[in-house]
Amino acid sequence: MRFSTAAAVGLLAVAGAAAVAPIPPAAVERVYSTGAYPVFQRVLTPISNGAPFALIDLLIVAAAAWLIYFALAVRRLFRRGEKARVQRIVAWAVLPAAALYLAFLALWGFNYRRLPLEDKLAFDAAAVTPQAVRSLAAAAVSRANALHDVAHAAGWADEGMRLEAAFAAAARDAGASGTTVPGRPRRTLLDWYFRSAAVAGMTDPFFLETLVASDLLPFERPFVIAHEWSHLAGFADEGEANFVGWLTCVRGAAPAQYSGWLSLYAELIGGLSRRDRQEAAARLAAGPREDLRALADRLTRNVNPAISTAGWRVYDRYLKANRVEDGAASYARVVRLALGTELGRRVTAQQER
Numbered sequence: 001m002r003f004s005t006a007a008a009v010g011l012l013a014v015a016g017a018a019a020v021a022p023i024p025p026a027a028v029e030r031v032y033s034t035g036a037y038p039v040f041q042r043v044l045t046p047i048s049n050g051a052p053f054a055l056i057d058l059l060i061v062a063a064a065a066w067l068i069y070f071a072l073a074v075r076r077l078f079r080r081g082e083k084a085r086v087q088r089i090v091a092w093a094v095l096p097a098a099a100l101y102l103a104f105l106a107l108w109g110f111n112y113r114r115l116p117l118e119d120k121l122a123f124d125a126a127a128v129t130p131q132a133v134r135s136l137a138a139a140a141v142s143r144a145n146a147l148h149d150v151a152h153a154a155g156w157a158d159e160g161m162r163l164e165a166a167f168a169a170a171a172r173d174a175g176a177s178g179t180t181v182p183g184r185p186r187r188t189l190l191d192w193y194f195r196s197a198a199v200a201g202m203t204d205p206f207f208l209e210t211l212v213a214s215d216l217l218p219f220e221r222p223f224v225i226a227h228e229w230s231h232l233a234g235f236a237d238e239g240e241a242n243f244v245g246w247l248t249c250v251r252g253a254a255p256a257q258y259s260g261w262l263s264l265y266a267e268l269i270g271g272l273s274r275r276d277r278q279e280a281a282a283r284l285a286a287g288p289r290e291d292l293r294a295l296a297d298r299l300t301r302n303v304n305p306a307i308s309t310a311g312w313r314v315y316d317r318y319l320k321a322n323r324v325e326d327g328a329a330s331y332a333r334v335v336r337l338a339l340g341t342e343l344g345r346r347v348t349a350q351q352e353r
């Protein structure tokens with residue numbers, strides 16, 4: 001066995017073991033999510049923040065170039081009728097994929113396997129009742145109604161949101177370790193895909209940068225940015241990122257608060273019966289109702305249903321492969337966290353005063 005073959009087999013074995021090994025969540029939490037990961041984040045995010053473009057775009061261009069090279073090389077092998085071509089093709093295709101997968105896990109992916117927030121915060125499952133969902137929806141409606149005019153009057157410049165200080169406090173309350181460096185919201189080559197698939201934003205798992213769709217309406221942006229920053233803080237689960245994003249927004253200035261409550265409203269009504277949903281919607285004032293209509297219009301205008309369905313199906317599989325049992329449905333876990341945690345109930349109570 002030549003050295004390169006041994007190295008290749010070793011790489012595959014490590015990647016395979018990393019994919020299936022049952023590592024206890026408490027160990028992931030201690031060693032990775034509150035140990036190594038925050039150190040990587042504090043190094044990588046400032047680097048990508050300083051770059052003139054989204055660094056994931058480099059990776060996309062490199063991947064495209066590699067695919068072309070791969071296709072040409074395979075064609076050459078077949079033309080020459082070389083022996084052992086199958087082994088070589090497999091090595092070319094599988095080894096870079098294994099290396100990329102290991103980089104993904106090391107830089108970000110292990111966060112999917114950490115302890116759930118319910119195990120770390122004071123959590124009472126009995127507080128999550130249909131009645132509690134209805135009253136939180138009513139609170140979201142009344143906050144959105146009360147904040148609409150002042151939020152729109154203040155405007156949506158990122159500087160006016162006080163989002164960074166609010167995020168630092170929210171992440172700390174949710175148990176993030178140390179300081180998280182916020183990512184500069186960026187546009188990427190993936191923008192076309194984001195717009196067609198109704199993806200609002202993404203956290204680049206390699207360079208730990210914050211990517212945001214260019215067609216978001218101004219009132220959507222604060223929550224989307226706060227959600228992506230929560231991923232940067234190591235909250236990989238979509239429901240947890242929604243929760244920390246909401247906690248961030250409600251601590252920010254009025255425009256950020258409005259954005260946070262309107263997003264929570266959208267998650268909440270998904271869990272209501274048809275009648276309760278209609279009742280909650282009927283209580284929305286003209287302003288927020290107009291904003292939600294503009295949001296629906298944006299989606300109708302830009303989303304390609306085939307791309308969106310396929311994209312979300314792939315994302316659902318991706319989450320399940322990363323051991324998120326609920327897959328793409330995990331966004332709604334924010335409702336459970338907002339109602340079941342002491343932290344969530346305290347924030348709602350404070351806001352209603």
Ligand SMILES: [Zn+2]
Nearest residue numbers: 227231238241
């Ligand atoms: Zn997310």
